[in-house]
Amino acid sequence: MEPTSPKGHDLQRDGHYAIHGAVSDNSGASGEFNITGHAHRVDDDKLRALAVSLSSYAPADRYILFEFDIESAASTVYPDDRAVRHFWKREEGQLEVEKPFDHEEE
Secondary structure, rough: OHHHHHHHHHHHOOEEEEEEEOOOOOOOOEEEEEEEEEEEEEEEEHHHHHHHHHHHOOOOOOOOOEEEEEEEEEEEEOOEEEEEEEEEEOOOOOEEEEEEEEEEHO
């Protein structure tokens, strides 16, 4: 990440993050997914070398590296007109919730 990035500044200041992969269209057929947690800057040369070796591009030397610890994850899929939600929290494990999905609520 560019060292001047506003997102990088936020992560260095506070560390909290949320990443959401939204549904691809109004049908919801692709489902959705999100994760939350804390990120911290990585300055270890060996970890940086590993990240560079696994990257699909050549990161610039000036880029800063973060490690994202996952504290919770959630997904929702919509099979057969019902919403199936999976929740995971690091301390609690997994919970599944299923309920009818009313298309008129959209």
